[in-house]
Structures are given as structure tokens and as C-alpha cells.
Amino acid sequence: xxxxxxxxxxxxxxxxxxxxxxxxxxxxxxxxxxxxxxxxxxxxxxxxxxxxxxxxxxxxxxxxxxxxxxxxxxxxxxxxxxxxxxxxxxxxxxxxxxxxxxxxxxxxxxxxxxxxxxxxxxxxxxxxxxxxxxxxxxxxxxxxxxxxxxxxxxxxxxxxxxxxxxxxx
Numbered sequence: 001x002x003x004x005x006x007x008x009x010x011x012x013x014x015x016x017x018x019x020x021x022x023x024x025x026x027x028x029x030x031x032x033x034x035x036x037x038x039x040x041x042x043x044x045x046x047x048x049x050x051x052x053x054x055x056x057x058x059x060x061x062x063x064x065x066x067x068x069x070x071x072x073x074x075x076x077x078x079x080x081x082x083x084x085x086x087x088x089x090x091x092x093x094x095x096x097x098x099x100x101x102x103x104x105x106x107x108x109x110x111x112x113x114x115x116x117x118x119x120x121x122x123x124x125x126x127x128x129x130x131x132x133x134x135x136x137x138x139x140x141x142x143x144x145x146x147x148x149x150x151x152x153x154x155x156x157x158x159x160x161x162x163x164x165x166x167x168x169x
Contacts, residue, residue, distance in 0.1 A: 026141055027133065028061035031094060031118055034131060034143070035071045037161040040091055040114045041154045047077040051087045053106070054096030055080075056120060062094075084109055095119045095129065103127055114154045126169065130155065134166055142166040 031050065048071035052059040059080040066076040071091075081087055084105055093115060095103060100121040107128045110117070119129035125146040130153070134142050144167045150157050162168055 023141075024057035024061050027058045027120070028065065030133070030141070030143060031058065031062065031092065032065065032069065032071070034116075034118060034157075034161065035092060037158040038116065038150070039072070039156045039158075040116075043114075045089075046074065048072060048074040049077045049079070049088070049090035050092045050094060051090040052078065052080040052094045052096060053084065053087065053102065054082065054099030056094065056096035056098075058094055058096070058120070089113075090115060092116045092118060095121075095124070097121045100124060103129060110153070112153070116150060116153065116155050125149075125167075130157075136166070144168070 035048065035050070050062055052062070059078065062078040066078045069076050079088070079090075084102060087093060091114065093106060093110070095106065095117055097120040100119060103117070103119065103124055104127075106117055116131070117129040119125065119132040122132060122134045123144075125132040125144040128146070128149055130146055130150045131143050134144055136142055143165055145157060145162060145165045146169050147157060147162065148169065
């Protein structure tokens with residue numbers, strides 16, 4: 001348990017030092033940490049899939065780590081698409097800032113399915129994303145959590161991850 005807290009504290013310190021500009025590496029590290037400290041219902045899927053909806057450099061950063069990382073013992077697979085119909089069946093959808101207006105449509109398509117939506121744009125956790133990022137006044141990158149939304153999708157978020165959130169609803 002101490003190892004988890006140490007890792008999460010280091011993650012926040014790194015995020016603070018890089019959030020002054022939009023450092024997509026830090027966003028990607030957060031996405032990977034969110035994936036590792038959350039749990040999905042068991043499936044027969046061989047890969048843990050992350051789909052990036054829209055253009056975001058987070059896709060490039062996630063793609064870099066996909067060759068060497070796994071999530072919950074499954075090979076990491078990262079895709080990027082411009083339209084919701086071609087997303088497929090990922091565990092995580094990373095909603096880029098430019099596609100944030102499509103959150104309601106994503107919610108309809110993936111209602112009740114074990115899919116977590118992580119939004120790049122601030123405040124979308126209040127509109128149905130499981131997570132959304134926020135850059136605080138001191139340029140620290142943090143995240144907000146909608147636990148109710150995650151639970152509705154049968155996804156459990158660890159208490160240690162929740163304790164590091166800026167806001168949880």
C-alpha cells in the first residue's frame with residue numbers, strides 16, 4: 001500500500017512540474033495510472049484498449065508506451081479515430097479537447113458498458129465523463145472524478161486514486 005501512495009505522490013509532483021504548458025506526456029502518464037488503479041469486469045479480451053477520440057498528442061505519447069506496458073496483465077493497445085462509430089470496444093475512451101462536444105453522444109453509445117471516458121477538457125466530469133483534467137492556478141495538473149458515472153459502467157476506482165483527485169462527485 002505504501003508503494004501505491006509513493007507512486008501517486010510522485011505522479012502529482014511530476015504533473016506539477018510539467019503542467020505549465022500542455023505536456024501530453026503527463027496526460028498520458030495520468031491515463032496509464034488511472035487505468036492501473038481502476039478495475040473493470042473480467043472479459044476474454046486479450047488487449048486492454050484505449051481509444052483516443054479526436055486529434056491529441058496524448059495519442060502519440062500513449063502509443064510510445066504501448067509496446068512496453070501492460071494493464072492488468074493485458075497488452076496495451078492504443079487507437080485514434082475521428083468518429084464515434086469506429087471506436088470499437090475499448091476499456092477507456094480519451095476524449096480530446098476538440099471532440100468534447102461529443103460527450104453526450106458517447107454516453108448514449110456506451111451506456112451501461114464497461115467503458116471509462118477520460119476527458120481532456122476541464123469540467124466534463126460533471127457532464128458524465130468519469131475523469132476530466134484540470135490545470136490549477138499554480139499550474140499543477142490534476143483530475144476530477146465522477147465516481148457515480150464509473151460505477152454505472154461497472155468500473156471501480158481505487159480509494160488511493162480518489163484521494164488524489166481535485167474533486168470527486
